[in-house]
Amino acid sequence: xxxxxxxxxxxxxxxxxxxxxxxxxxxxxxxxxxxxxxxxxxxxxxxxxxxxxxxxxxxxxxxxxxxxxxxxxxxxxxxxxxxxxxxxxxxxxxxxxxxxxxxxxxxxxxxxxxxxxxxxxxxxxxxxxxxxxxxxxxxxxxxxxxxxxxxxxxxxxxxxxxxxxxxxxxxxxxxxxxxxxxxxxxxxxxxxxxxxxxxxxxxxxxxxxxxxxxxxxxxxxxxxxxxxxxxxxxxxxxxxxxxxxxxxxxxxxxxxxxxxxxxxxxxxxxxxxxxxxxxxxxxxxxxxxxxxxxxxxxxxxxxxxxxxxxxxxxxxxxxxxxxxxxxxxxxxxxxxxxxxxxxxxxxxxxxxxxxxxxxxxxxxxxxxxxxxxxxxxxxxxxxxxxxxxxxxxxxxxxxxxxxxxxxx
Numbered sequence: 001x002x003x004x005x006x007x008x009x010x011x012x013x014x015x016x017x018x019x020x021x022x023x024x025x026x027x028x029x030x031x032x033x034x035x036x037x038x039x040x041x042x043x044x045x046x047x048x049x050x051x052x053x054x055x056x057x058x059x060x061x062x063x064x065x066x067x068x069x070x071x072x073x074x075x076x077x078x079x080x081x082x083x084x085x086x087x088x089x090x091x092x093x094x095x096x097x098x099x100x101x102x103x104x105x106x107x108x109x110x111x112x113x114x115x116x117x118x119x120x121x122x123x124x125x126x127x128x129x130x131x132x133x134x135x136x137x138x139x140x141x142x143x144x145x146x147x148x149x150x151x152x153x154x155x156x157x158x159x160x161x162x163x164x165x166x167x168x169x170x171x172x173x174x175x176x177x178x179x180x181x182x183x184x185x186x187x188x189x190x191x192x193x194x195x196x197x198x199x200x201x202x203x204x205x206x207x208x209x210x211x212x213x214x215x216x217x218x219x220x221x222x223x224x225x226x227x228x229x230x231x232x233x234x235x236x237x238x239x240x241x242x243x244x245x246x247x248x249x250x251x252x253x254x255x256x257x258x259x260x261x262x263x264x265x266x267x268x269x270x271x272x273x274x275x276x277x278x279x280x281x282x283x284x285x286x287x288x289x290x291x292x293x294x295x296x297x298x299x300x301x302x303x304x305x306x307x308x309x310x311x312x313x314x315x316x317x318x319x320x321x322x323x324x325x326x327x328x329x330x331x332x333x334x335x336x337x338x339x340x341x342x343x344x345x346x347x348x349x350x351x352x353x354x355x356x357x358x359x360x361x362x363x364x365x366x367x368x369x370x371x372x373x374x375x376x377x378x379x380x381x382x383x384x385x386x387x388x389x390x391x392x393x394x395x396x397x398x399x400x401x402x403x404x405x406x407x408x
Contacts, residue, residue, distance in 0.1 A: 003027050004406050006205055006212055007395075008193050008231075009220035011039025012066075012388045013376040015182045016395030017218045022185065026406060029214070030185050031207065033192040033346040037182040039222075040347060041388055043173025046337045049290050050173040051256055053339045055388050056294075057082070058174070061166040064389040070170060070177055078169040078288065083270040088285065091324045093275045101275060104132035105139060109160065112153045121356040122156045123149035137278035141299020144353035144386070145250015147278060155354035155362075155385075162383040171288050174388065192346070197234040198373040216402045220376040220395060223247045223365070224348030233373075240375065243365040246358035247379045249349025251302035253339045255281075255295040255313055257321075260332025262291030265325065273320030279304050281317050293321070293333070298350075310338065351386035352379035366394065371405050374398040 010032035040054040087093040117124035137147040195206040226244035267289040273280035284294040305313040322330035366380035376398040384390030
């Protein structure tokens with residue numbers, strides 16, 4: 001029997017699409033250029049601990065389909081509140097300043113709602129000389145992977161207006177859950193797609209391992225890969241590639257530090273390095289009680305870390321923690337893992353943000369250029385972009401869209 005559909009990209013979207021079609025009796029093949037599944041959902045066991053190098057939170061958990069999936073799989077779920085908004089013992093960040101900083105963020109959102117910027121630039125929602133503007137750019141770096149001036153106001157609000165404060169975690173790793181979801185699927189890894197032609201009779205895909213023919217294809221690769229032309233499409237799909245270019249992947253990376261004294265700070269606590277700078281790290285202390293610190297850099301901070309490299313990033317993080325927790329604590333820190341997502345040749349960055357004036361491009365990218373070619377991925381979600389569950393749902397949506405054609 002021939003292949004009904006080829007799904008390109010074995011991240012959450014591709015896995016969801018493949019599972020959906022397989023469960024309906026379709027002959028499918030999931031391909032990926034990497035030697036593993038999961039894409040930006042990646043858990044590694046380091047010194048005995050499962051560390052999520054990419055996504056780690058079940059956002060909007062009460063409506064997150066992957067929370068339901070995790071429950072069905074019997075996965076352990078941690079439902080305790082996130083500590084992001086807290087500053088351990090108010091170190092370097094007085095309580096009054098924390099309130100002022102969050103009030104500035106609320107002011108930004110209110111301004112964007114009440115008087116949307118003419119140019120759709122989120123950075124126009126609050127004065128650039130506002131005393132908490134660097135802090136807001138730091139928050140935008142975490143949310144979007146880019147500072148406010150690079151982000152569409154409409155896009156930012158679309159996510160924020162639909163997100164909830166229910167954020168859960170998986171002690172065994174989010175990447176583990178996604179990899180397990182692909183365990184029984186027909187896979188071809190280390191298979192880089194170079195070209196895809198779509199026509200009335202089906203699709204033909206040229207890969208480094210040869211040619212694959214199928215009735216239809218779902219492309220679920222990151223926007224930067226599409227925008228730079230890694231896959232040649234015939235006929236051309238210029239509108240979709242332009243849409244991908246308007247939805248670039250931001251910069252978000254993690255660094256994990258091991259602690260010599262696992263009891264030196266309370267578990268499940270948090271510190272922001274310098275609350276008055278966009279070039280700072282966010283430090284999650286002892287997640288799940290483990291003797292590690294998850295250092296998070298987004299936007300301006302992430303790009304700054306790229307400039308100084310591995311050693312410079314470690315030095316920066318340890319120095320910020322030294323200023324807050326003292327030299328004795330900092331001397332017991334050592335790096336054990338980290339990411340540079342922009343260096344991954346088949347990924348290219350963290351997660352997508354719409355450039356000012358281009359929030360509509362998510363809908364363009366999600367619209368199939370032909371009945372035999374569809375797209376999926378977090379960038380195709382209009383209000384759950386940047387999340388695993390947004391990617392997952394987009395894969396199911398694409399699978400549902402092509403299935404009627406496969407029945408003909």
